[in-house]
Amino acid sequence: MATLTNGQVDAVVHGGAASTNGLVNGISHTHSPASCATIPMKDHDAIKLFIGQIPRNLDEKDLRPLFEEFGKIYELTVLKDRFTGMHKGCAFLTYCARESALKAQTALHEQKTLPGMNRPIQVKPADSESRGEDRKLFVGMLNKQQCEDDVRRLFESFGSIEECTILRGPDGNSKGCAFVKYSTHAEAQAAISTLHGSQTMPGASSSLVVKFADTDKERTIRRMQQMAGQMGIFNPMALQFGAYGAYAQVQQQAALMASVGQGGYLSPMAAFAAAQMQHMATINGLPGAPMTPTSGGSTPPGITAPTVTSIPSPISVNGFTGLPPPQANGQPPAEAMFTNGIHPYPAQSPTAADPLQQAYAGVQQYAAAFPAAYGQISQAFPQPPPIIPQQQREGPEGCNLFIYHLPQEFGDGELMQMFLPFGNVISSKVFVDRATNQSKCFGFVSFDNPGSAQAAIQSMNGFQIGMKRLKVQLKRPKDANRPY
């Protein structure tokens, strides 16, 4: 790099080598051939801009012309997923001149929409420039009719508002909440003190919420919880198949979600799934071992490599065990989608793995719901019970369960899977709204003996799936609520 000549610079420019663009650009505007500077020039107070809402098919060389008209570009980098290389739909842009950044922001921010995007381009100082999170508020319990200006009016007396955004769904309807960013932390704090809980908007179910917005970390945990909700189905079920079954199922789920979800989710999800697998593998490797919520807290679950080696599995859980994965050891094709998320981490030093660690935060919360179920299940059913479809029928008194707060996507089959570990399920039924065909999120499960029913209540009542907890209790006898 330090020895680039003008000729090489030209070649690179025309070749469009993205990774060197910034440097090349800085150099190419240095009009002193003899001392062709190796250090690109930019203002000492240059502003790094964040560019959002970029179509994913545009790379640096496509973007450059768009931004060059406001000044010389010092650096332009499209953000990519660090493992998949996937375009994240945003970029960082630094102009040589501070003034160029301001001009670009004024001219472009929210001013036009790039082809294929449904929101206008974002051009504003990157978070790293201002560290805005301690002055950004989340405002909840707004009336869905309130617009940005309404919210501004409500908040303007506490300080100068840099940004005010109503959160909207894809249809443009307000979600009843907003972000408000002040120029200082003190202003934000003042708004909280005065406004939080101060009034109830017409139509809102409780009083106005004004608090600091979630940090990145909190957002990650929130996502993990949502993911756990989506994937909730695999956990109890996976126990029947051992680690390999769980692994296979995680893969299915992950592949499914990746195929329908947004690209950016792939990596954390794979990490989450992998972390889940490690967790599962550890538990399966230690049947009956005490598993307390805190045991997963101080040490990342599943990094206890030796236990996993005992799992009889055709694919083993090679990429997941925490054992040093042999370099280039011919991973089975089925594992392909995980390799991105797993292999970059040196398994010997799990502490270095940030996305995994973040995933653990979610896993730990999720796992906290498991100890009872795991202990009981693994002891009660060392052998997987056969899955035999049964006709709808009710069991004897004391064998029938009522289950509430099921995930929306659970059907009869998933319900049965979830309770099979506790005994012989003779029927499972999720109630469905006959107008919409949507689950009503409750159902019934019948066992052939009261012991299984009690075991299921013990383990599954209060079982957390996503943000909800299952309610599992004995079904009320038919005549219980009919006194006559």
Place this chain on the structure above:
DNA sequence: TTTAATT
């Protein structure tokens, strides 16, 4: 009722 995205 926590954003689409911040190396």
